[in-house]
Amino acid sequence: MSAIKRFPLKLTGRRMLAPTVAHLSFVRDDGQPLDFVPGQFLQVHFEYADGTATKRSYSLATIHDHALAPGDAVEIAVSYVAGGAATALFEGLDEGGRVEASGPFGRFCLMPADANARYLLIGTGTGITPYRAMLPLLEQQMAQRGVEVVLLQGARSTAELLYGDEFRAFAEAHPGFRYVPCLSRELPEAGSPHAHADVRHGYVQQFLPGFAPDPARDIAYLCGNPNMVDACFEALKEHGLPVPQIRREKYVSSK
Structure with a gap:
């Protein structure tokens, strides 16, 4: 080799x-x-x-x-x-x-053959970075085949929403893209740019069922904290998503 x-x-x-x-x-x-x-x-x-x-x-x-x-x-x-x-x-x-x-x-990528109606993108910590890189391709797919995208980003507070301003601006410019920050410790103050209707208080895995994952239309991506990835993987399987429609990458902080 x-x-x-x-x-x-x-x-x-x-x-x-x-x-x-x-x-x-x-x-x-x-x-x-x-x-x-x-x-x-x-x-x-x-x-x-x-x-x-x-x-x-x-x-x-x-x-x-x-x-x-x-x-x-x-x-x-x-x-x-x-x-x-x-x-x-x-x-x-x-x-x-x-x-x-x-x-x-790595193969944690959007696939050209995907024919799904919606992407569920779920990330915590630096596990959100692949989705930033995917924005141009998501924009193309939304324009070409009308795919919808939901991005759930988990963080403790708004200070830890990596690239949050960019995701929020992208959502404002693209009606098919929904940005959902999930804050486990503190919600944004009134008047903050992140104080909008889609901000949730808790962990991303708590709110995933509210988006009604559907095996007939969804492909999910999970990236970040291993506990989050495992919890969301099990939740998606319970909603009927087959394993090939759940793409995972775990991030473990190394010294």
């Missing part, structure tokens, strides 16, 4: 999405394109302090509907974990600094 080809990524920008989550922008620094499908992830390779090789996986958050040309932004969301080796790597990376990456990998 041939070795996985690695390539350099150069950091071009950083902004905080939440108190412990950073949005990092890179460019591929070898002049090559990055042939990625929204929903796929990259692996970043580095070493522990003792020299042991390790790697972390990050879904691409880049909003794009085709391969990234040389110079296009390669975007990921990174959770900072106290004492984490990957956290130390990224926090210590100055603009212009480089990391080694490989990929993209």
Whole structure:
């Protein structure tokens, strides 16, 4: 088996999405394109302090509907974990600094052959990033075949709704797209942009039955906290969705 080809990524920008989550922008620094499908992830390779090789996986958050040309932004969301080796790597990376990456990998993607009437997209934490990347393809499918989309995003508070402003703006511009933030700890204050009718108080799995999952019309995507993924998977099966119509990816924070 041939070795996985690695390539350099150069950091071009950083902004905080939440108190412990950073949005990092890179460019591929070898002049090559990055042939990625929204929903796929990259692996970043580095070493522990003792020299042991390790790697972390990050879904691409880049909003794009085709391969990234040389110079296009390669975007990921990174959770900072106290004492984490990957956290130390990224926090210590100055603009212009480089990391080694490989990929993209994964099949957590929209499928060209899908003929469903609705997508149920469910995510927590950085598990929401694949859906940001999918927005152009979802826009195409809504326009071309009238598919509806419901995005349920779980977070503790509005401060942790990663890309929430973007999802809300997309929903306002596309009547077929419904954005439902589910906040487990605190609801937004009156007057907040997120204080709208579709905000729920609780966990995403509590509200899934209210959207009447239907095997005849739905395909569901689950990404994020493993407990959430498992709970929603079981709930969707109870509503009759066959396993091929439930696409899953679990995110576990690694140090």
